[in-house]
Amino acid sequence: MTPGDKKLYLFLLVPAILVLLLFVGAPICQSIFLSFHRDIIALPQLKTPFVGLDNFGELLRDPVARHSFLITVIFVATTTSFELLIGLLIALLINHRFPGRGALRACVLIPWAIPTVVSAQMWRFLFNDAYGMINYVIFGVESARYIPWLAMPGTALSALIIADIWKTSSFAALLILAGLQVIPDELYRAARVDGAGSWRRFWHITWPLIRPALLVALLFRTIDAFRVFDLAFVMTPGGPADATNVLQLYGYKKMFVEGWMGYGSAISVSVFLIVLVLAIIYLRTIGRHLMEARA
Amino acid sequence: MRTSIKSRIILILGLFYFMTGVVFAGEPTDIVFLTWKTSQPKVWANLIEEFQRENPGIRVKLQVAPHSSTQYHAIVTQRLKNKDASVDVFFMDVIWPPEFANAGWLLDLTPRFKEQQRAKFLPGPIAANTYRGKIYGVPCYLAAGLFYYRSDLLRKYGFEPPRTWDEMLSQGYEILKGENDPALSIYSAQFKQYEGLVCDMMEFIWSNGGTVIDPKANRSTLAEPPAVDAVSFVRDRIIGKASPRGALNYEEPESLELFIQGKAVFHRNWPYAWSIANNPKRSRIAGKTGVGTLPAFPGHAPASALGGWQFGINRWSRHYDEAWRFVQFMTSHQSQRTLALKAGLAPTRRSVYQDLEVRKKMPHLKAFLPAFEKARPRPLSPVYQMISQELQRFFSRAIAGRKSNIPALAGVASKKIQKLLELGAMVQR
Numbered sequence: 224m225t226p227g228d229k230k231l232y233l234f235l236l237v238p239a240i241l242v243l244l245l246f247v248g249a250p251i252c253q254s255i256f257l258s259f260h261r262d263i264i265a266l267p268q269l270k271t272p273f274v275g276l277d278n279f280g281e282l283l284r285d286p287v288a289r290h291s292f293l294i295t296v297i298f299v300a301t302t303t304s305f306e307l308l309i310g311l312l313i314a315l316l317i318n319h320r321f322p323g324r325g326a327l328r329a330c331v332l333i334p335w336a337i338p339t340v341v342s343a344q345m346w347r348f349l350f351n352d353a354y355g356m357i358n359y360v361i362f363g364v365e366s367a368r369y370i371p372w373l374a375m376p377g378t379a380l381s382a383l384i385i386a387d388i389w390k391t392s393s394f395a396a397l398l399i400l401a402g403l404q405v406i407p408d409e410l411y412r413a414a415r416v417d418g419a420g421s422w423r424r425f426w427h428i429t430w431p432l433i434r435p436a437l438l439v440a441l442l443f444r445t446i447d448a449f450r451v452f453d454l455a456f457v458m459t460p461g462g463p464a465d466a467t468n469v470l471q472l473y474g475y476k477k478m479f480v481e482g483w484m485g486y487g488s489a490i491s492v493s494v495f496l497i498v499l500v501l502a503i504i505y506l507r508t509i510g511r512h513l514m515e516a517r518a
Numbered sequence: 519m520r521t522s523i524k525s526r527i528i529l530i531l532g533l534f535y536f537m538t539g540v541v542f543a544g545e546p547t548d549i550v551f552l553t554w555k556t557s558q559p560k561v562w563a564n565l566i567e568e569f570q571r572e573n574p575g576i577r578v579k580l581q582v583a584p585h586s587s588t589q590y591h592a593i594v595t596q597r598l599k600n601k602d603a604s605v606d607v608f609f610m611d612v613i614w615p616p617e618f619a620n621a622g623w624l625l626d627l628t629p630r631f632k633e634q635q636r637a638k639f640l641p642g643p644i645a646a647n648t649y650r651g652k653i654y655g656v657p658c659y660l661a662a663g664l665f666y667y668r669s670d671l672l673r674k675y676g677f678e679p680p681r682t683w684d685e686m687l688s689q690g691y692e693i694l695k696g697e698n699d700p701a702l703s704i705y706s707a708q709f710k711q712y713e714g715l716v717c718d719m720m721e722f723i724w725s726n727g728g729t730v731i732d733p734k735a736n737r738s739t740l741a742e743p744p745a746v747d748a749v750s751f752v753r754d755r756i757i758g759k760a761s762p763r764g765a766l767n768y769e770e771p772e773s774l775e776l777f778i779q780g781k782a783v784f785h786r787n788w789p790y791a792w793s794i795a796n797n798p799k800r801s802r803i804a805g806k807t808g809v810g811t812l813p814a815f816p817g818h819a820p821a822s823a824l825g826g827w828q829f830g831i832n833r834w835s836r837h838y839d840e841a842w843r844f845v846q847f848m849t850s851h852q853s854q855r856t857l858a859l860k861a862g863l864a865p866t867r868r869s870v871y872q873d874l875e876v877r878k879k880m881p882h883l884k885a886f887l888p889a890f891e892k893a894r895p896r897p898l899s900p901v902y903q904m905i906s907q908e909l910q911r912f913f914s915r916a917i918a919g920r921k922s923n924i925p926a927l928a929g930v931a932s933k934k935i936q937k938l939l940e941l942g943a944m945v946q947r
Contacts, residue, residue, distance in 0.1 A: 263901075263941075264595060264599050264621060265617045265620060265621055265900050265901055265903065265904075266620065266621075266900060266901070266941070266942075266944075266945050267620075267621055267622060268620075268944075268945040269944065269945065286930075287911065352762065352763075352764030352767065353764065353775075353776070366700065366701055367700035367701070369764075371762065371763045371764030371766065371767060373767045374763055374764045374765070374766035374767035374918075375763065375766070375918070376918055376919070379767075459767070460588075460710075460711070460712060461711060462710055462711025462712070462766070462767070462910075462914050462918075463710070463711055463766045463767065463914050463918040464711070464914045464915040464918035464919060464922075465711070465911055465914065465915065466918075476907060479592040479595070479596065480588055480591065480592055480903055480907065481903050481904045481907055482595060482599075482617075482903065482904075483904065
């Protein structure tokens with residue numbers, strides 16, 4: 224590569240960098256800037272004074288925010304673990320050779336390809352207390368026993384979790400499948416020659432070799448689950464009794480419903496920081512694993 | 519293949535050219551009317567067409583937001599906050615004018631909407647559109663919480679419409695026993711965690727002699743006994759008993775559906791529900807309904823929350839005069855009459871209540887005039903949205919948990935609301 228080429232490469236990168244700065248960098252900076260100010264849209268008379276870390280201090284003392292954080296953690300923990308487990312099973316299944324595998328692989332991706340707003344709306348109908356399919360499947364025509372899933376705090380959050388697992392397990396499956404496919408067939412053949420059963424082959428060959436892929440899937444899913452918003456926004460808007468008021472939805476309500484821009488931004492910035500820290504931890508672990516794998 | 523794409527592009531470009539050509543030929547001014555998704559879009563479309571026929575120089579472009587006051591509010595505030603001049607006229611919920619006026623987003627209509635004009639409207643909506651002595655909106659239709667009931671069932675069991683909540687429950691249980699229909703419930707209303715919950719719950723509190731805010735002292739009264747008792751009543755006697763537990767996730771459409779499917783004896787809703795409940799194409803109980811004022815607790819007067827929608831003009835609009843002409847047309851006697859007859863919306867102009875056809879076709883409307891005049895506004899405050907979020911949180915937590923500690927929850931909510939009231943008072947000094 225000549226120095227002239229390098230200049231050209233850099234020059235060709237400019238548009239992409241500009242787009243990123245404009246549509247990613249600027250909003251993030253704006254959010255961080257707002258989170259250090261008191262900015263209430265409905266009260267322009269108060270101006271927008273700089274308040275330092277006041278918004279974040281308030282956030283730590285806010286019981287609603289603590290509750291939202293707890294709900295979000297429950298949501299993240301349950302959805303990611305189930306999604307990885309189901310994803311792994313799906314990936315193992317569609318990694319086998321059998322007739323119609325291509326079609327099945329495509330089908331598995333359908334839930335993930337549907338926009339979240341649409342699938343959330345679909346699940347809202349499925350969970351409906353009067354004419355929902357789920358009630359019909361469980362109780363048949365005995366409508367007196369129908370359960371109002373989205374109207375009770377405990378089941379409303381579970382409904383959200385189920386909808387998310389349905390939607391994103393296939394994404395986890397796709398990532399894990401990629402990991403499965405790089406495992407050379409010779410390893411399995413050699414193991415078979417040595418008399419290893421299928422369980423042993425899984426634990427001693429498959430499992431260690433797909434761990435990096437699993438970690439990548441875990442990283443993506445945790446980060447994504449932490450930012451959950453659209454599912455809750457469509458299915459329950461936070462209710463009942465704040466049972467599904469996940470952090471991002473709480474931030475949205477503060478900003479766009481109440482017009483409390485500074486405080487709402489502090490919430491999003493906190494979510495951003497949590498996700499950032501998680502990503503760094505994961506990436507370091509994954510990095511180490513990849514090193515080990517290479518060695 | 520390639521040529522066909524090329525020719526298609528040319529065709530599309532040509533089409534654009536034609537369309538713009540038509541626009542330039544007539545040179546009408548476009549005004550953008552931002553509204554929410556109403557129940558009878560056709561009636562509105564016809565009215566707008568009529569306006570355009572009468573005013574060939576003005577063309578109204580309709581922008582429709584979702585059927586949720588809160589989501590619509592988020593859209594409107596974002597656009598106004600950014601001084602978006604592409605909206606000229608917009609529809610406002612009755613709780614918004616103080617907030618929007620304080621933020622400086624609304625054109626002050628005081629010079630155009632004169633005192634003697636205002637006197638022709640009902641006082642409640644005019645008060646809701648007034649902020650610090652100036653008027654910022656023109657009321658289009660009014661709403662108040664009404665009590666719908668199955669007149670056929672009440673007659674069958676020899677009941678008069680109930681005057682107290684307890685009476686409603688005892689009548690309901692007797693009807694349930696007699697009908698022996700597992701799908702039938704006593705009461706259908708809106709108990710989801712959203713703006714409507716505030717209206718429904720305030721009606722319970724008011725009809726128990728309580729309040730949420732004492733406007734004179736600027737003080738929260740949410741934790742006082744009348745309010746706490748009314749909320750406890752809803753948790754213990756209504757949710758999961760008189761109403762299906764699913765009502766904790768009902769807004770107006772879901773609760774109305776239950777009623778018009780014949781699955782509820784009593785129903786709380788706004789005036790628009792009348793024409794839907796009596797439309798045989800949509801309702802199984804058409805002609806079998808009655809409507810009146812909501813029940814109260816013994817020894818107290820019934821109360822209903824003031825709702826309704828108004829027109830506001832965007833301060834950043836470049837077409838004040840055209841927008842004002844549109845607002846005048848839409849709120850005229852004639853338009854309000856159409857909205858009443860075709861969409862079942864309650865007029866804000868007194869004269870429409872005297873109209874012969876309206877009186878004949880909507881005999882219930884005139885009977886409500888006293889109730890409409892007395893309908894109570896939710897707190898008029900520039901920080902109402904924040905107060906409402908706290909109220910929604912409190913009400914939903916109080917009624918969704920079977921064993922919620924209502925006095926403690928009320929204490930927490932009351933303190934928060936007090937802080938918000940003080941924040942709101944800071945700018946009013």
